[in-house]
Amino acid sequence: MSAVIAEHDHHDDDHAHGPEKGLLRWIVTTNHKDIGTLYLVFALTMFFVGGAMAMVIRAELFEPGLQFVEPQFFNSMTTMHALVMVFGAVMPGFVGLANWMIPMMIGAPDMALPRMNNMSFWMLVAGVLLLASTLFMEGGAPASGWTLYPPLVLQTGKALPFAIFSVHLLGISSIMGAINIIATIFNMRAPGMTLMKMPLFVWTWLITAFLLIAVMPVFAGAVTMLLTDKFFETSFFNAAGGGDPVLYQHIFWFFGHPEVYIMILPTFGVASTIIPVFARKPLFGYSSMVYATASIAFLSFIVWAHHMFTVGMPIAGELYFMYATMLIAIPTGVKVFNWTATMWKGSMTFETPMLFSIAFVVLFTLGGFTGLMMSIAPSDFQYHDTYFIVAHFHYTLVPASVFILMAAGYYWLPKWTGHMYNEKIGQLHFWLSAVSVNILFFPQHFLGLAGMPRRIPDYAVQFADWNMISSIGGFIFGASQLLFLYIVIDTVRGGTGEKVSDEVWEDAHKHGLEWTLPSPAPYHTFTTPPTVIPTEHI
Amino acid sequence: MNNDIKQKNIKLLRTLLLVAVAMFGFGFALVPLYDVLCEITGLNGKVEGSAVKEVVYTVDKDREITVEFMTSLNESAPMVFRSEMKKIKVHPGEYYTVNFYAENLTDKIMVAQAIPSISPGLAAEYFKKTECFCFTEQTFKPREGRTMPVRFVVNPDLPKQYKTITLAYTFFDNTKTQ
């Protein structure tokens, strides 16, 4: 197809023109790069909002006793911190990366359904704003923990229906985003970009998108039942009417466990994209990475009750969920092995994206180990609902998902902006984060093993020392993230001033199509499909 | 984008939306599924919600089971609720009656429902009640206190490993929802 004909094809498509002028551009845009930017900026903002809530939590826990906030508000903070981070920061962060990178990685001109893309972003904003508004309602924001267990959550004040409606909005938004990603990957690949030639980031997102479509509606159903229990006299979870609160936990975790993989699979994808470039080797075991991702996704549907070992399941159930959970360690181990093997005997350099990726491999594995400890049903009776589990999932989320989001930022910012970030400050940001994240979360293992329960504003004095250390780590970690904000703003405004090449990183064009495009990437890319497909990542 | 791809995108969009709607339905389908599963497997300590007919078993005088009673109130319902005894030693196959006492502490009419639970859950199917205040909602006049009997038998087929059975009741104040 000649370029002239391609132009004609585009005539009725509004995104064939340059961006609109002024603020309107950002509201009506259907361009995948604009929408990607919106998602990323939104995620970064929410990262700081959720982070501020975490600072309230750590300040209150700095010393035993009640210092700064009421217990009710403290519990609202743990609940809102989790919801904002999960639905406002981590998930939108990866959706932003998907929007920016998937079309560029598979040689497509845009996402498959651009208008829906715009809608899902603004619905996300509406959902998160609605959620945040519950903080100012009579009775305060939900304080039940992010899992919203009844009967406790039904004691929420005026905020309950608003919180539930915001979950609906967030769910619809991510389902639309997921459908868009699947349609883009299935229908918009450049000729020659076969499924098994796609970069792993694309693969992991494809699988994540299916997880989203499968479980977000189930969560929406569960909170709808909460709503009808509260206002329409149904008794799904109300024992007095023949319901069962444990049923909620089953439905919630049927969503909740796949949800944790929704946050980690794209993380795996970005790590598998970055590590080979800085090790200057192809990714070790490409196809085993694809199959491992798929098996993790499959297994994630059949292990949910490992969150419920203490509800009084019969022994057969405990055993089944224990062994099924342990199985997940196998494909996960395959992945860790492959990343390590990719680095093995590579000509490694340690720019900021690589540093964050290596820290991810090490620290995520640590989080996986504690996960494995908790999968042992009899042991979990000790760990459950203590700070041990708080340490577990923060290791799998902060130095994993969040670190990889940072790594992705450093890795692709030069492509997005055409400017180089300041490597010195980047490295400073890395070292401060990597050290403080361990000061913050490692002591929480000890606290949990010693019996400190999670979600409490006050604690016995025996826990004082480790809590103070953890809080200090928290404050350093929080403050260090301001460096990232500075670097992003600085890079957008010109960075080091040095002219970045198209491939930015040495030989990166062998690893991904995005590096064959000019830096900064033009508003429209691959309006005619690329002809050469890089295969170094395979 | 050419029209061919557009058509394919719309078609995929429709299919996937359908999947999402189906999964929303699946969430609700889990409710009956859960009950069916609990019933088939006898998990969860769920007990029959209505009286069983009194049948005569051969009493196993050689075996003694301790039955414990627990009483609690949901969301601090304004009531007094206790059992006449904390525990009783029983022979499987023999019928026993134990009294519970409940009192309405408010000046209004109260409708309350007691929900039983048995642990260990797998023993629940061997614990039979021929009479219980938990089978229906109980209406209390203002400040009324009442003694209510529970008549039960432990089926002699109860597997050997069970030596103690705990019967727990929680009273829910249902007045508001009337």
Ligand code: HEM
């Ligand atoms: C891959 C990233 C992972 C993430 C993001 C993650 C996240 C979480 C979260 C958020 C919880 C707490 C839920 C709550 O009670 O609020 C949790 C609990 C748990 N995780 Fe993970 N996890 C991950 C990996 C693993 C792995 C690899 C295993 C096991 C092989 C595992 C096993 C468990 C178990 C058994 C619990 C239940 C602990 C309890 O409630 O007592 N996790 N995880």
Ligand SMILES: [Cu+2]
């Ligand atoms: Cu899980």
